Amino acid sequence: MKQTDINHSEYHGRVNPNSMLGAALVILACIFIFYLVPQYIEVSGMVKNPMMSPRFLPLLAGWMVLLCSLILLVNGLLWPPKHTEAEAFHAGIPKLRWVLMLAAGAVYTMLFEQLGAITSGVIATFMLFLAHHLRHFSIYLLALLFPVVVSLLFIYLLNVPLPAGMLWE
Amino acid sequence: MENFSEVLSIFLSVDNFIAIAAGVLIGVVVGAIPGLTATMAVALALPFTFSMEPVTAILLLVGIYKGGMYGGSITAILIRTPGSPASACTLLDGYPLAQQGHAKKALKAALYSSCVADVISNVALIFFAAYLAKIALNFGPPEYFWLICFSLTIIISISGDSIVKGLIAAGLGIIVSNIGLDAVYGSQRLTFDNYNLMDRISFVPLLIGLFAIPEIIEFYTSKVVPHVRSAVSGASLTLAECKRSLKSVIRGSLIGVIIGAIPGTGATAAAFISYSEAKRNSPNKHNFGKGEVEGVAAAEAGNNGVAGATLIPLLSLGIPGDVITAIILGAFMIHGLTPGPVLFQENLSLVYALFCGILLSSVVLLVVGNAAIRYFSLIADIPKAILLPIVLMFCVYGAYAVNNSTFDIGLMMVFGLLGFVFNRTGIAAAPFLIGFILGPMFEDNLRRTLLISKGDPLVFFRGPIAWFFIALTVASLLFAVRRYWKSRKVPATA
Structure with missing residues (x-):
């Protein structure tokens, strides 16, 4: 019973860092894909093939970040990380x-x-x-x-x- | 004969000898200080190479790489703190030996096996790099495109605890590599009309920011850890112990060479495989883990056997095998050279001068390593509180030196903060660097292929070499994912 309580306190009531990171990255990736790329990457009229476009690789990378951030977000909600020793190590610094x-x-x-x-x-x-x-x-x-x-x-x-x-x- | 004299004329320069000696010494010292890594030392040394000849510059960086590999084992043996992940295996037997009062024996075993493995690895580099480069001459843009795809699979191996986080870091690295003017159309990409960003993000501030600054921030935002003093004591290695370990050293070196030649596999894996093979075949297998000289020698042979071999894909194909070779690739580019088959065609003398220097570095490692064992206590006892402010000064001056611009100092600080956030959130910085370096190569070869084929995507699947690399990419992906799941299962079941 005692063991269960300890494990429960390791997870309960804590902000999940992976979900927070995932959510922040989802927002940033969306800003990048839907605002920064269209606004700040010019496409010349000469470009016929979309894979030759200056926007192709940034968009590909942006979608990859968005997809992985979503996975991180969901993963963090399903399996919250435990309280680590490193967190205690960083707490209480003058x-x-x-x-x-x-x-x-x-x-x-x-x-x-x-x-x-x-x-x-x-x-x-x-x-x-x-x-x-x-x-x-x-x-x-x-x-x-x-x-x-x-x-x-x-x-x-x-x-x-x-x-x-x-x-x- | 003419080529030979040209090679000698390039190699036989005082600067080269100083660069090798200084490089190995810096590598050993930095590697021996817990918390400072060989990657950080190579990144910090890069700005110093701007005014050097290309061969001198590369030899300095390779020297630091090799010295750092050995240096990491010193702290692993003496204070149970590996200077690099690759040295983690060395402490299994090295630290028990030090506790029994045989620190000197363990350090000597590590040094001699490192040097033997280094020589074997260098010989493999000299023999195989040229052959591989000759084959690579037949590659066109589609083959190179798949080769880059294959190289990108190393991201999985260097992602640390989470592939997803590794892919995020790589994606961010690719995005950052796109900032600047587009190479084909000349259009601006994410420059926000800032002229400092037109010529792409400078490699050096990014590198220093990502690998040196986070260590400094981490130190000032963590609790003070008492400084651990170290001591080198006990008898030296005997001839009988050397003979007993020789088989394991040679086996470990060969394991290191094979693993090092495969991009992304890394020295840590080589050290552990070499150690487990030595344990399996040794008559003293019961003593492994309790302070066995052969265990130290096997682990060190495995991780140092990788050093020369990781340069095989770099020099012959132009693709980095790990983070340090990615930095060395950047150094080649800064000096106007592109590693790969063309380097062998156009700068053969330079390549062979490099080989001479790399061979010499093994001998220098032996000399410097011996001195380090004797004077190590002095080096390792410099507290971080004194060392890190000086390291920060080097970082700032080094970043400024690239373009004589304070913008680069700001850029370095931004990437330093990013690296710190990466550290705190468990994202590995290495995939970011790989994405930053390989992103433009990927795009360049994709576009060249499409230009040649007039937009026909089927060109990517023509020819046996392209299919070979497709198969290699798929196999590498499957292997890396399988290894990742296995490594996650072990602590779960333990």
């Missing part, structure tokens, strides 16, 4: 940790040219070290050292012109 990670990503994505490769590298690396509560001061020196070394490696050894940033120009 907010500051992933906020700093996002901020570091934003520095690289939005300020890379403005700040330059070295400065953005130093700021982002510093943020990520901070996100993990690294305590040794010497480790933070690495946040200064590595962006300089890696930038010089790219610029002088690989001939990749990384941006210097507005501060230094």
Whole structure:
């Protein structure tokens, strides 16, 4: 009896991730097939054979995604996945940790040219070290050292012109 | 003779030797750090190859591939955490040996069997790739169309736990590969009038985003795991143990070669088949799973025997056998080369220079592997909290290096998020990459066939080679589905 209860709680009252994923993908696939393809893929008047059309492969892939998403949706409803250890592993993460990670990503994505490769590298690396509560001061020196070394490696050894940033120009 | 001197002139360059040594070293180091994979290392190294000669670039990537295969076994043996799925089999005997205080013995057995298997695999590559390429010269667009269809069946093998999710990922990869100007009609496809998207999605930001960024996001959105320290101790491998394992190593290498030459089968399967065959034939079969040197050697021979052989379909037919060879295929294209029979026709010296380098990489693996055993504790003890911010910096600089554009950094982040969503929802990223690479090839050969036949679809079914590939595609599909159902039944019944 006890065993049955445990198994029941493993399934009951939980949002089914496969069904949610399937439903989201069904919506996205429908938008793709019925809106994006007709609106954003031009077909030249020269195209006689539909298999030669620029829309053929995107539509084929779109229908495949739609069909598989429907299967996923139905499959998820019929056989809900169990609660996994991985879910517990991801629960209860300090907010500051992933906020700093996002901020570091934003520095690289939005300020890379403005700040330059070295400065953005130093700021982002510093943020990520901070996100993990690294305590040794010497480790933070690495946040200064590595962006300089890696930038010089790219610029002088690989001939990749990384941006210097507005501060230094 | 003239060709021979040309091959030597291409191969005998300091850059090539440095590339092989650096590649193997990076591969071993990355493979030895749990959570970092050889695929990630190859993806990250790709931007570094832009300014290199094609042979140097490919040798660097192949070196990382081979080093990564061995590196994965180090953590499997020492801390029971395989660096790659292919090394999972190695821990069955490797970890018990380490627990008994024979870590050094296990690591040496893994290294020597990896090197022997690698040499055997490379020799197979050299002998078979040219023959296969010669046959492939008779292929026309319909035959290539079916060959691509056959290659697409590997999606099932690399889909992980769910074929349906694998097909969704492949479909999304094909859709993303269609963004840009149409190659035949020049019409815009899903560019949204953004000039950055006109020339298709860049391969490198997609690759780095899909395989490196999710690891970083995953680390910062998961609970902190205490860092596990490792130790290399005990006596080394004896000659008697080497002799005892030799049969299993050679058998495992041959299994690896056969499995590696078939697209999509993979090193993990080769390692487990080699291990089970060794167990079945060994006089010490009772000791397997409890710390048997022969078990470690057989598993490693199986997974390293695959490395050279996966390059056979890549070089001779231009189709990738797994994710890493798909990345190497991308590297060929970035350097203006198309693997396949034409490569053998037009760049034979380059191909043979590559073969020389690949052979040399086995020797380098032996040297670097020995050093890694000695200094491994230092390498593996770098905590991820320090390592991953630096990896992210490499990712950003590498993505920027493609077109000197911050758009590519944004693109990399978008694909990184997509890869993270894939991880969390149990969708494998590898089918996405295969769809992205094979999608345009599929479309190109379909259109060329229809153009030649003036729209007659019957042309797809003419000729014995086309039928051979149709049969192969159907057989591969049936085999993969059967294997998938079998693998799902095992945990259900266990």
